[in-house]
Amino acid sequence: MSGVTDQLSPANLAQAQELGLSESEWGVILDRLGRPPNQAELGIFSVMWSEHCSYKSSRRHLRKLPTTGDCVICGPGENAGVIDIGDGQACIFKMESHNHPSFIEPYQGAATGVGGIMRDVFTMGARPVALLNALRFGAPEHAKTRALVSGVVAGIGGYGNCVGVPTVGGETNFHSGYNGNILVNAMCVGIADQDSIFYSAAKGAGNPVLYVGAKTGRDGIHGATMASAEFDDETEAKRPTVQVGDPFTEKRLIEACLELMQTGCIIAIQDMGAAGLTSSSVEMADKGGVGIALNLDRVPQRETGMMPVEMMLSESQERMLIVLRQGQEAIAREIFERWELDVALIGRTTDTGHMVLTHKGEVVCDIPIGPLADDAPNYDRPWREAPLRSVFSSKDLPPCNPANALQILMQSPDMASKRWIWEQYDRHVMADTIRASGGAADAAIVRVHGTDKALAISSDCTPRYVAADAFEGGKQAVAESWRNISACGATPLAITDCLNFGNPERPEIMAQLVRAIDGMAEACAVLGFPVVSGNVSLYNETAGTAIPPTPAIGGVGLLADASKAMGFGGAQDGDALILLGKTKGWLGSSLYLREMENREEGAPPPVDLAMERCAGDFVRSVVLAGELSAVHDLSDGGLACAAAEMALASKIGLHLRGGDRLSDAAWFFGEDQGRYLLAVKPSQVEGVLSAAKMAGIEVEQIGSVGGDKIVLNGAPLALDALRDGHEGWLPNLMENE
Amino acid sequence: MKAAVIVFPGSNCDRDAVCALRNHTTRHVHRVWHRDSQLPKVDLVFIPGGFSYGDYLRSGAVAARSPIMAAIKEHALNGGLVAGICNGFQILTEARLLPGALMRNAGLKFVCKSAALTVENTKSSFTNAYFGQPTTSIPIAHHDGNYYADNETLDRLEGEGQVIFRYVDNPNGSARDIAGICNAKGNVLGMMPHPERAIDALTGETGGLGFFESLANAMAGARK
Amino acid sequence: MKAIVHVRPRSGVLDPQGQAVAGALKHLGFDEVLEARQGKVIELVLADGDETKARERVEQMCKHLLANTVIEDYQVSIEP
Secondary structure (H helix, E strand, C coil), X not given: CCCHHHHHXXXXXXXXXXXXXXXXXXXXXXHHHCCCCEHHHHHHHHHHCCHHHHCCCCHHHHCCCCCCCCCEEECECECCEEEECCCCEXXXXXXXXXXXXXXXXXXXXXXXXXXXXXXXXXXXXXXXXXXXXXXXXXXXXXXXXXXXXXXXXXXHHHHHHHHCCCEEEEEEEECHHHCCCCEEEEEEEEEEEHHHCCCCCCCCCCCEEEEEEXXXXXXXXXXXXXXXXXXXCCHHHHHHHXXXXXXXXXXXXXXXXXXXXXXXXXXXXXXXXXXXXXXXXHHHHHHHCCEEEEEHHHXXXXXXCCCHHHHHHCCCCCEEEEEECCCCHHHHHHHHXXXXXXXXXXXXXXXXXXXXXXXXXXXXXXXXXXXXXXXXXXXXXXXXXXXXXXXCCHHHCCCCCHHHHHHHHHCCCCCCCCHHHHCCCCCCCCCCEEECCCCCCCCEEEECCCCCCXXXXXEECCHHHHHHCHHHHHHHHHHHHHHHHHHCXXXXXXXXXXXXXXXXXXXXXXHHHHHHHHHHHHHHHHHCCCEEEEEEECCCEECCEECCCEEEEEEEEEECXXXXXXXXXXXXXXXXXXXXXXXXXXXXXXXXXXXHHCCCCCCCCCCCHHHHHHHHHHHHHHHHCCCEEEEEECCCCHHHHHHHHHHHHHCCCEEECCXXXXXXXXXXHCCCCCCEEEEECHHHHHHHHHHHXXXXXXXXXXXXXXXXXXEEXXXXXXXXXXXXXXXXXXXXHHHCC | CEEEXXXXXXXXXXXXXXXXXXXXXXXXXXXXXXXXXXXXCCCEEEECCECHHHXXXXXXXXXXXXXXXXXHHHHHHCCCEEEEECHHHHHHHHCXXXXXXXXXXXXXXXXXXXXXXEECCCCCCCCHHHCCCCEEEEEEEECCCEEECCHHHHHHHHHCCCEEEEECCCCCCCHHHEEEEECCCCCEEEECCXXXXXXXXXXXXXXXXXXXXXXXXXXXXXXX | CEEEEEEEXXXXXXXXXXXXXXXXXXXXXXXXXCCCCXXXXXXXXXXXXXXXXXXXXXXHHHHHHHCCCCCEEEEEEEEC
């Protein structure tokens, strides 16, 4: 790429392979063009056909996911999913990964991940109202972990706080399986009016193409290709490709774009995300059935001497591409200039069906749009599932003192309080946050501004289940999201997903992806919880070691009356504790087994989706009827950990009896699915018990609220000691030398 | 009774401020763009939180030199009320309408949490509604809230009743636990906690209601 | 012509960022570090002209915007 003329020289197979294309993909390009591409064209093909942009390994499997439903206005395929939340309003949301950049440069990687997902949402006309983050780090004691945690958290906060969108929830796990590849998955939720939703189809020829936002530099060139390859020892030398985020520009871009959207000037709009100007222009032209001609000399540039391919592949942040109605440029220009943002007319839509790029008076690229977008490879990669683990028998487990075990689990990395993280996030800006991290609810609750409605938003995945059995794990992730939303009293509506896996060219990894999608699809279908948007991140491997399979689920639900939102911090002295759902004492793949016995084995707990639905519908009905003081779903660490979280949040002790015919370990720490712990006023107990039985759900009264200790089958644990351990773990890790 | 909320590029609590003022202080709230050089006729100028100009260079530094600030200085000079919250406090110190400066938090991290406060002066235009209940709780959310002034200035602030809010449990290293101060005349206030986020039990706390009620009282009193 | 402006926390003003830097260096075994002060450097590219005049103008820039003299000191150097 040393000169303009080199850009026009024909490329060869070796150069294609260098950019990550296979021999067969190269063959398709030759066939479609009828000639070898030049260097610029090859660069464009290579990013459009990268795993990151084309979903070439996952596309055929993603089709199995249910994507329609009563609430769905727009499913996968646009920048984000759109659902109906009543009163002519829509909720627009998506989750996306920024794993590779965050490992290389945690602050900027995480910050630009947040910026990118926000752009996906406001591109469609929504004002972003909530952010969540699903983070997975390596083992706490691993040499890099602390620096990665502190960089990622500072980056998320630095961006979201500045833009002024509250970060309301998320999850954080630690496991040695992520030592070489952390996961940073960011979710953004926005609100729009249904009559003002913007799509990417640039219908009609001759319309002006406007570039707005920040200038283009050489940032992140081949980022999409990087996200489609494994790490090796050289990867850290690729540091210069990481993009730098500017939340101040993002904030102005949000305000300016939302203002322009009110004017009726816009035909189509796209953010320049992965593969920058290339993928945004190709997608708009392809969906609109038009061609596009761009004059690259007009692209606002931050650096001198940029080559066409560099401009086309740059992943400089905070940029948008807009196709306007003819004659409306002046209106757009006034708005963007007032917000002190670059704005440039860089081209027009055409009727040629080609993407034509000119640079310094020469045509440097002329390729048909169709093959770029539609002929992208679509692989049916071979997959072979590892033999499934057998069901774990807890008979030979050593005896357990449940109070000691509870203390240990509650201060273990995955269960310990993440206050150190979420206190660095502005959770309340916009003044509509009802429950955020630390707010003692199973999901974040955010009021829809100016209404009595609220959204319940949750992010979930239990990677150790997926690693044990991808099908059950995929099912469980969706079910847990549905359960968390139901526990707040909200009606679950739809999900977004972020599928993080290793190298799909390895059959056992491909099997994880395929089976997890199968499990998700089944859960979505039975629970009526369609997928409306998502992202796939593959090649999360270092030196041949893949991450634990991690299909993160971002769920959204709706509460018609925000004041009815329920959490687990309201248990009162004298309340009865009721356990809803069937307890078999399932310890396979449990947190207890991992933390207490250092054993990661056994099949994960199966999810009975019909019972799940039944129990969730019941819980929602009693929450909305106002019959509960507190409710908490049972997940990691089972009954005892759910009870401990309820006690800590409610600032009061509680007593739980032992289980019938179950060991203390199995009863208190088993992770059977589809269960909830309810704190119920004494006067309501009979009613709740009989209503649950009527609904066919297993239910029993198992304890009561009161005192300043948690007492498990007679074994006491002082709440203060529990709180100290629970709150102390992460600050100790991060701030003690 | 009228109020103006100033909007800088990067302000992000302007909508929250407008809502809080409309619901609890006055129905008549204007938004004023930072590039304007004149204020509408108002009793109160409210500088909201956010990251004006990305907080680049120093928090509030660039905003403090924007065109509207001359008009705000004149409004203050004429005895008009000015309240700066969070980034607004930083802007007011940078504009030298208030003494001291707000430095990086002692813990170096952004801090978002509820802060218990003592209301040190319940006679001010901003705090008269806290009379008889001189403690409250209002959330903070900032990276640069560590109040600094030299000892002489701090002594004067304390001696003249210009320290308005103090933290019960200092979250950011502020000198003498200062969370909010006013100028010598008592018509310009800056504070790091966000009262506009503490006006609704559903979204958390209500400790900021007194702030907006105080302003309503003060503006009504000034009119008499 | 270039002006280099160094902005530093004034002596006597607590500098938590500098303290953190010093602490980190000590933990890395650089025991000789007694203190660190963290500031910033601002490079200005100026139209060529009289150096004394330029210095005067940059000093004004410092007072008006580049430094907050309540907490910061500045130092200007001019390079041709």
